[in-house]
Amino acid sequence: MPQLILFNKPYGVICQFSQHELHPTLKDHIDIPGVYPAGRLDTDSEGLLLLTGDGELQHRISDPRWKQSxxxxxxxxxxxxxxxxxxxxxxxxxxxxxxxxxxxxxxxxxxxxxxxxxxxxxxxxxxxxxxxxxxxxxxxxxxxxxxxxxxxxxxxxxxxxVGPWRLDGLQPGEFRRLEVSLADLPRAGHAKPVGKAPVQQPGRQAAEPAPARRAAPRFRFAKKS
Structure with a gap:
């Protein structure tokens, strides 16, 4: 089944793998060949970015006709x-x-x-x-x-x-991998859980990944300075 990368993009990271003169890139955080962003996230925005090497899965996520919320x-x-x-x-x-x-x-x-x-x-x-x-x-x-x-x-x-996939505790710079069945994908942006349990990976991948679910993600509280 196609694999999907859930990545918590930090502020200031540009959504590309090629080197950039001013900003860190995805290559500084994800050392997995053959994957590309399914959609984009502005450099000055943070949070969930999805990546995959499967063309059909990328299309189902990023094409507006599928209305992924x-x-x-x-x-x-x-x-x-x-x-x-x-x-x-x-x-x-x-x-x-x-x-x-x-x-x-x-x-x-x-x-x-x-x-x-x-x-x-x-x-x-x-x-x-x-x-x-x-x-x-x-x-x-x-x-x-x-x-x-x-x-x-x-x-x-x-x-x-994005659609049924949530951060679920991923900290900035961390990622997790899921196996996704295209047949299980919602067709109108419904938050329906999909995918198998994440596969552990070395490096910056989350140490204790959680499967996608409907509940809102919880993060450590950061006091306002």
Whole structure:
């Protein structure tokens, strides 16, 4: 069966294996030949990136027709009001396109995430909040553009899930491998668990990987400095 790599991409890592003048690349973290990203994640974003060497699996993940949902935890500047949340849910006119309706909720407590390096600039006089945003698209810098359009600039963006696959405790720079049956893949972004138990690998792979599941991932709490 095709293999899928679940990688927690750190901030500042560019989604390519070839050397880059300014940024570390996937090659600095994943020493597995013949795998490529299924979709992308901006250099200044963090979290789940999927990689595979199987063309059909890559297509099923990245092609918009399969509508694999993408779940983000987004730290925004400002205090969101219901009108702003409803605007995100309804679809935002970004000029070159109108986004599809999104699932958006305010997180009552900050997510228990790792500390970002470098940390987000903290200003006591400017409030911030965390949102969970689920979209089925994935256009260039879409979530950042959406929040900015409704008056909530993004400070930090972490992708925690793509379709049925979640971070599930992976720390930055760690990865795990799954075997995936194409027949089990959801066709409309439903969060249905797939794959066998992960295979242990040396190096930076997670020491105790967990299989994909529906529950939200838990991370060590990083206090705000």
């Amino acid at each position: 993408k779940t983000y935890w987004v730290q925004v500047e400002g205090t969101p009001v219901e009108e702003q949340l409803e605007a995100l849910r309804a679809g935002v006119n970004l000029g070159d396109f109108i986004t599809q309706p999104a699932e958006v909720r305010l997180l009552s407590e900050p997510p228990q995430l790792w500390e970002r390096k470098p940390p987000v600039r903290f200003r006591k006089t400017v409030p911030d909040a965390w949102l969970e945003i689920i979209i089925s698209e994935g256009k260039n810098r879409q979530v950042r553009r959406m929040t900015a359009k409704v008056g909530l600039p993004t400070l930090r963006l972490v992708r925690v899930a």
